Each structure stands twice: as C-alpha cells, then as structure tokens.
Amino acid sequence: METISSILYSISPYLFTALLFLFLIEQISYLRKKRHAPGPILVFPFLGNALSLVRDPTTFWFKEAATAATTGYCANYIAGKFTVFLRNTELSHLVFANVRPDGFHLVGHPFGKKLFGEHNLIYMFGQDHKDIRRRIAPNFTPKALSTYTHLQQIIILRHLKNWESVSSQSPSQPIPLRLLVRDLNLETSQTVFVGPYLTKEARDRFRVDYNLFNVGSMKLPIDFPGFAFGNARRAVTRLVKTLAVCAGASKARMAAGEEATCLVDFWMQGTVEEIANAKAAGESPPSNSGDEETGGFLFDFLFAAQDASTSSLLWAVALLDSHPEVLKRVREDAGRVWSPESDELITTDQLREMTYTQAVAREVLRYRPPATLVPHIAMEDFPLTESYTIPKGAVVFPSVYESSFQGFSDPDRFDPDRFFGDRREDQLYKKNFLTFGAGSHQCVGQRYALNHLVLFIAMFCTLLDFKRHRTDGCDEIMYCPTICPKDGCSVFLSKRRARYPNLSSK
Structure with a gap:
C-alpha cells in the first residue's frame, strides 16, 4: 500500500500538469471556435455550462437570448459540445433551409442520436x-x-x-x-x-x-x-x-x-x-x-x-x-x-x-x-453572417420561442385576433x-x-x-x-x- 501511495505521490505533479494542459487545449479550442461571437470567455472544463442548463433551463435559455440580443446569435460550451444559439429568425431559417448531408443535421435533442436510436x-x-x-x-x-x-x-x-x-x-x-x-x-x-x-x-x-x-x-x-x-x-x-x-x-x-x-x-x-x-x-x-x-x-x-x-x-x-x-x-x-x-x-x-x-x-x-428550440449539428463550417462562421461539429439551437416574438404586432400580448x-x-x-x-x-x-x-x-x-x-x-x-x-x-x-x-x- 505504501508503494502505491508513493507512486501516486510521485506522479501526481505530472497528472496535474497533463490535466492542466488538456484543460488549456479545451479552452483554446473553445475560444478559437467562438472568435468574436458573444458568449462566456471562460468555460468550466468538459461540463462547460451544462450544470446551469440542467439546474435551471428557463433561466439558462433566457440568458442566451439576452446575450444574443445585439448580433442575433451567441456561443457557449455544454458537456463537451460547442454550441451556437440563434435568436434572429432570418438566421434560424438559414439553418432550417440547409438540412442536408453536408449542411446541418436535425438532431431533436443535443444528444438525440444516442437517446432516440x-x-x-x-x-x-x-x-x-x-x-x-x-x-x-x-x-x-x-x-x-x-x-x-x-x-x-x-x-x-x-x-x-x-x-x-x-x-x-x-x-x-x-x-x-x-x-x-x-x-x-x-x-x-x-x-x-x-x-x-x-x-x-x-x-x-x-x-x-x-x-x-x-x-x-x-x-x-x-x-x-x-x-x-x-x-x-x-x-x-x-x-x-x-x-x-x-x-x-x-x-x-x-x-x-x-x-x-x-x-x-x-x-x-x-x-x-x-x-x-x-x-x-x-x-x-x-x-x-x-x-x-x-x-x-x-x-x-x-x-x-x-x-x-x-x-x-x-x-x-x-x-x-x-x-x-x-x-x-x-x-x-x-x-x-x-x-x-x-x-x-x-x-x-x-x-x-x-x-x-x-x-x-x-x-x-x-x-x-411547446418545443422552444430545434437542435441541429453543423456538418461543415457554415458562414452564418459576414463576420461569423459556425464551425463544423457545433450544436446549433434555432430558437422557435424567440422567433414567435418577432415581427408580429404587439407580440408580447396574447391576442388571438391576429389570426382571425x-x-x-x-x-x-x-x-x-x-x-x-x-x-x-x-x-x-x-x-x-x-x-x-x-x-x-x-x-x-x-x-x-x-x-x-x-x-x-x-x-x-x-x-x-x-x-x-x-x-x-x-x-x-x-x-x-x-x-x-x-x-x-x-
């Protein structure tokens, strides 16, 4: 037992250094994909903001919408996945229109394929x-x-x-x-x-x-x-x-x-x-x-x-x-x-x-x-705007909820007469x-x-x-x-x- 303890003690600095290196690489990768998109600068290793999402999804998505208010989009990192949230309707339609083998794949859930089969x-x-x-x-x-x-x-x-x-x-x-x-x-x-x-x-x-x-x-x-x-x-x-x-x-x-x-x-x-x-x-x-x-x-x-x-x-x-x-x-x-x-x-x-x-x-x-978000995965780099390209592999969330409050007259009011x-x-x-x-x-x-x-x-x-x-x-x-x-x-x-x-x- 003492031998195992001494071995662990001797290699612990190297393990710590390796983990720190991996975390650093992960952070750099996130920042490279994020570029100048709004979103958090630092993210928790591997989990990112997954805990915030699971603990209080309502607050999490409203914060995403607020972050995306100016540009129409923002970036984040959730359970090892780089994500892009789309608040703007026009940007959401760009994603919906590009569901194809080399465009976007609809997944229905951030981990949908594993869950649904x-x-x-x-x-x-x-x-x-x-x-x-x-x-x-x-x-x-x-x-x-x-x-x-x-x-x-x-x-x-x-x-x-x-x-x-x-x-x-x-x-x-x-x-x-x-x-x-x-x-x-x-x-x-x-x-x-x-x-x-x-x-x-x-x-x-x-x-x-x-x-x-x-x-x-x-x-x-x-x-x-x-x-x-x-x-x-x-x-x-x-x-x-x-x-x-x-x-x-x-x-x-x-x-x-x-x-x-x-x-x-x-x-x-x-x-x-x-x-x-x-x-x-x-x-x-x-x-x-x-x-x-x-x-x-x-x-x-x-x-x-x-x-x-x-x-x-x-x-x-x-x-x-x-x-x-x-x-x-x-x-x-x-x-x-x-x-x-x-x-x-x-x-x-x-x-x-x-x-x-x-x-x-x-x-x-x-x-x-009912379904406020429609997750997709980018199958290739996709130019979302003139200044930002969604990186391949990103999970993209077009917001159905946010689109529902755009364009319509007095959209925050419940008013059935708009359809009558x-x-x-x-x-x-x-x-x-x-x-x-x-x-x-x-x-x-x-x-x-x-x-x-x-x-x-x-x-x-x-x-x-x-x-x-x-x-x-x-x-x-x-x-x-x-x-x-x-x-x-x-x-x-x-x-x-x-x-x-x-x-x-x-």
Missing part, C-alpha cells in the same frame, strides 16, 4: 427522407384525420369527466393538470397511432417507459445503469420494440384488406402494397419499410405529439383563465356549431367552422411554442411562426396537432367551469422537456353543463 425521421435527409414523407402522407388525409378526431373526442370526454369527478370530491382543493393532461395525451397518442395493437399490459409498460424517457431527456448524458439518461435510452429501445410489434400486426391486417382504424393502419396500407409489388417484381422490399424502422418512426410521432400537446393544452387553460374575454368568445364560437346535449361528436366540418377557436389555438402555439378576420398575421408573419418547424423537416402532423388542441379547448370550455389557483410565479415557464406553467397549471374545476354528452356507443 438510429431509425428516426429526425436524422433522415435526401431521397430517403422524401420517400418516407411520401409514404406517411396518407396518415393525414381528410379521411384519416376524421378517424382520429372521433377517437380524440371520446378520450378527451372520458378524461374531462374523471377530472371533474376528482375535483368534486375536494372542491376547495385545486388539482394540478400537468400529469392529468400528460395521461390524456399518452392515451390519445397510443389510441390514435397504434390503438388496437396495444394490450392493457403493454399500455401500462408504455407509460412507465415514456416517463423514464421524459426524465432522462433533461439530464446529463451519462449512459450507465442507475443514471437517468441511461434509463431513458433503454426505455426508448423497449418502446421502439413495442411499436415495431404493432407495425407488424398492422401490416397483417392491412394485407388482409381490413379497414384502417388508426394511424399505423393508414400508413401500412400503402407500405404492404409497395412490398407486394417489389416481391412480384423479384426485388427487395422498399427501404425503411421493416417493422423495426417503422417502430422508430412511430416513436418520432409519439415524441412529437405527446409532450408538445401536453404543453399546448396546459397553456391553453392558463391563458384562457387569464383572458376571460377570450374564453367567452370561445364558448360562443363552439356553442354556435356544437351542442353537447345532442350526444353527437364534433364533425370535421364543425371543427373547421370554429374559426375563432382555431385562431385561439394558433395564438397559444405562437405565444408559448382581416388581420391575417399568420400570412404576413408566416416566417416567424416556427412552432412546426420549417424546411424539409417541417412537422407533417401539424393539422392533427391543431385539431387536437381545438377539440380540447372547445370541449373543456363548453363542459367545465374552471378557475386558476394563482400563486407567485405560477405562469413562469418550466421545461419538462417542453415548456409548461411552473405550477403545473393548478385549477378548480366544476361541471358547467347539467349533463355530459353520451358518447359511450360511438
């Missing part, structure tokens, strides 16, 4: 990406969307009834909606995407694994057993395997000519035809048509729909409570075309007629865009509305997402009275991993109608 729409580009988007286009036809709205409403109604029942048992106690809305959206996503193919046991496992994914996505990328990030990665693997089994079962049903009842069915209708045609021609199956690949793509859909919708529904409730004049108009708008007493579902035609509620939904998404009537700010400032992204990777399911938000707003406001439990800082933004009100949107609920619509036979 290989078979994801997020990482596809070129012809493969075009082919898969063509293949999933039938998922969002009017017929498919009509099928989904049917399912969405039944699930929304069931959860609203449960929320009202829970609230009525302790009317003096507010209920936080965040976890309740998360469960509503998870059931909706499961049912709409792969409904008939998930057993109750599989749904229960799904809920546990998705929660592990959510928690781990906000932690440092330490991929070892017992660490949240490692647990999240393994949870994603299990989720993709479950979804792959669903894809295989759907293929069998669609090959037998049965009717499509969920998203994967509409998708597999065309896929099984392509596979059959390839087989008849003596060719290999089309690329990206296997069950495992489809499972990965379905996880993309789930990831995009689940957390984003949870964020949007929570902010809708919070904003409607704080804007009673908007709430009044929503109730009038919905009541003009739909009555719960009719025991009928809201049709897709009625959904389109709720023009003011549609405007409210769009303003919720502008004012509080003759103002047409959705067209005038279209480039600033980046909630669904831009370019070749723009969200293909945006109409589905909007329908879900409009249906929820219409049914929630029509069937329930609600009042926010207001506390200091309750409306502050919290990342989880999309944004939601800091208090989880705690409300008092009560039944507004004498009876709920009876949709049990629908």
Whole structure:
C-alpha cells in the first residue's frame, strides 16, 4: 500500500500538469471556435455550462437570448459540445433551409442520436427522407384525420369527466393538470397511432417507459445503469420494440384488406402494397419499410405529439383563465356549431367552422411554442453572417420561442385576433411562426396537432367551469422537456353543463 501511495505521490505533479494542459487545449479550442461571437470567455472544463442548463433551463435559455440580443446569435460550451444559439429568425431559417448531408443535421435533442436510436425521421435527409414523407402522407388525409378526431373526442370526454369527478370530491382543493393532461395525451397518442395493437399490459409498460424517457431527456448524458439518461435510452429501445410489434400486426391486417382504424393502419396500407409489388417484381422490399424502422418512426410521432400537446393544452387553460374575454368568445364560437346535449361528436366540418377557436389555438402555439428550440449539428463550417462562421461539429439551437416574438404586432400580448378576420398575421408573419418547424423537416402532423388542441379547448370550455389557483410565479415557464406553467397549471374545476354528452356507443 505504501508503494502505491508513493507512486501516486510521485506522479501526481505530472497528472496535474497533463490535466492542466488538456484543460488549456479545451479552452483554446473553445475560444478559437467562438472568435468574436458573444458568449462566456471562460468555460468550466468538459461540463462547460451544462450544470446551469440542467439546474435551471428557463433561466439558462433566457440568458442566451439576452446575450444574443445585439448580433442575433451567441456561443457557449455544454458537456463537451460547442454550441451556437440563434435568436434572429432570418438566421434560424438559414439553418432550417440547409438540412442536408453536408449542411446541418436535425438532431431533436443535443444528444438525440444516442437517446432516440438510429431509425428516426429526425436524422433522415435526401431521397430517403422524401420517400418516407411520401409514404406517411396518407396518415393525414381528410379521411384519416376524421378517424382520429372521433377517437380524440371520446378520450378527451372520458378524461374531462374523471377530472371533474376528482375535483368534486375536494372542491376547495385545486388539482394540478400537468400529469392529468400528460395521461390524456399518452392515451390519445397510443389510441390514435397504434390503438388496437396495444394490450392493457403493454399500455401500462408504455407509460412507465415514456416517463423514464421524459426524465432522462433533461439530464446529463451519462449512459450507465442507475443514471437517468441511461434509463431513458433503454426505455426508448423497449418502446421502439413495442411499436415495431404493432407495425407488424398492422401490416397483417392491412394485407388482409381490413379497414384502417388508426394511424399505423393508414400508413401500412400503402407500405404492404409497395412490398407486394417489389416481391412480384423479384426485388427487395422498399427501404425503411421493416417493422423495426417503422417502430422508430412511430416513436418520432409519439415524441412529437405527446409532450408538445401536453404543453399546448396546459397553456391553453392558463391563458384562457387569464383572458376571460377570450374564453367567452370561445364558448360562443363552439356553442354556435356544437351542442353537447345532442350526444353527437364534433364533425370535421364543425371543427373547421370554429374559426375563432382555431385562431385561439394558433395564438397559444405562437405565444408559448411547446418545443422552444430545434437542435441541429453543423456538418461543415457554415458562414452564418459576414463576420461569423459556425464551425463544423457545433450544436446549433434555432430558437422557435424567440422567433414567435418577432415581427408580429404587439407580440408580447396574447391576442388571438391576429389570426382571425382581416388581420391575417399568420400570412404576413408566416416566417416567424416556427412552432412546426420549417424546411424539409417541417412537422407533417401539424393539422392533427391543431385539431387536437381545438377539440380540447372547445370541449373543456363548453363542459367545465374552471378557475386558476394563482400563486407567485405560477405562469413562469418550466421545461419538462417542453415548456409548461411552473405550477403545473393548478385549477378548480366544476361541471358547467347539467349533463355530459353520451358518447359511450360511438
């Protein structure tokens, strides 16, 4: 033992010198990439500002925006990664427009490829990406969307009834909606995407694994057993395997000519035809048509729909409570075309007629865009401005949130009328509305997402009275991993109608 101690003692100066040298090289590398870009001059070795980001992401990103206020961009260093934050909309569009093999790769998360796995729409580009988007286009036809709205409403109604029942048992106690809305959206996503193919046991496992994914996505990328990030990665693997089994079962049903009842069915209708045609021609199956690949793509859909919708529904409730004049108009708008007493579902035609509620939904998404940042990796040096070039390998964060407050008239005001009537700010400032992204990777399911938000707003406001439990800082933004009100949107609920619509036979 004394020998080992003496050896360590004798080499410790050399170890210290080597570590100091490595830290110095790291600092010089950071400064070389940063050049004259705004951002911290000194960064903590390896971790950089990762601890600040994990501890308080809201403050971290607001500070990044403040640092980038003059130039439209700033630099930083996070867990061994050189990063560039883009506040300016025009600069963000330069990145969105250059998603290609030698430009930028969309990653969806700073450590997304390691977390999500290989078979994801997020990482596809070129012809493969075009082919898969063509293949999933039938998922969002009017017929498919009509099928989904049917399912969405039944699930929304069931959860609203449960929320009202829970609230009525302790009317003096507010209920936080965040976890309740998360469960509503998870059931909706499961049912709409792969409904008939998930057993109750599989749904229960799904809920546990998705929660592990959510928690781990906000932690440092330490991929070892017992660490949240490692647990999240393994949870994603299990989720993709479950979804792959669903894809295989759907293929069998669609090959037998049965009717499509969920998203994967509409998708597999065309896929099984392509596979059959390839087989008849003596060719290999089309690329990206296997069950495992489809499972990965379905996880993309789930990831995009689940957390984003949870964020949007929570902010809708919070904003409607704080804007009673908007709430009044929503109730009038919905009541003009739909009555719960009719025991009928809201049709897709009625959904389109709720023009003011549609405007409210769009303003919720502008004012509080769920996914505030869209991480990309620079695959080559990219001249961002005349004076600054993003270095190859940098993680670039175009800010959807900051763009939402540029261009629009009085952008800091929640004002649904900007998307209603003759103002047409959705067209005038279209480039600033980046909630669904831009370019070749723009969200293909945006109409589905909007329908879900409009249906929820219409049914929630029509069937329930609600009042926010207001506390200091309750409306502050919290990342989880999309944004939601800091208090989880705690409300008092009560039944507004004498009876709920009876949709049990629908």
